[in-house]
Amino acid sequence: MLRIDLEPQSHITKADGELARDRVLALAAGKPVCVLLDITGVGSVSREAVTFYSEASHVAAFALLGGTAVDKVIAHGLRGLAWPDCPARYFVDEGEAMAWLKGYC
Numbered sequence: 010m011l012r013i014d015l016e017p018q019s020h021i022t023k024a025d026g027e028l029a030r031d032r033v034l035a036l037a038a039g040k041p042v043c044v045l046l047d048i049t050g051v052g053s054v055s056r057e058a059v060t061f062y063s064e065a066s067h068v069a070a071f072a073l074l075g076g077t078a079v080d081k082v083i084a085h086g087l088r089g090l091a092w093p094d095c096p097a098r099y100f101v102d103e104g105e106a107m108a109w110l111k112g113y114c
Contacts, residue, residue: 010043010114017050026058041069043114048075048083070113071097072106
């Protein structure tokens with residue numbers, strides 16, 4: 010299981026998404042992996058960044074974690090774009106997110 014924490018108030022760009030995708034692929038080492046993506050307090054995530062996150066083909070499941078109304082809007086916007094062919098769900102509680110991910114890992 011991998012955790013990616015996005016910086017609060019940051020604006021996630023294509024380069025950020027590419028870096029995260031490369032890290033996920035390297036750490037997965039060809040095996041399916043579950044990812045907890047913490048978007049709490051993020052200012053924005055570009056469509057190009059989502060494209061790179063979605064190309065992490067070894068992701069078994071994505072849990073999106075946030076805590077504000079803006080986080081929820083961002084998460085639902087992200088889920089409306091091209092994601093890997095895997096389950097993705099938004100959570101406000103980290104424990105619930107981890108429990109859900111464990112069902113896929």
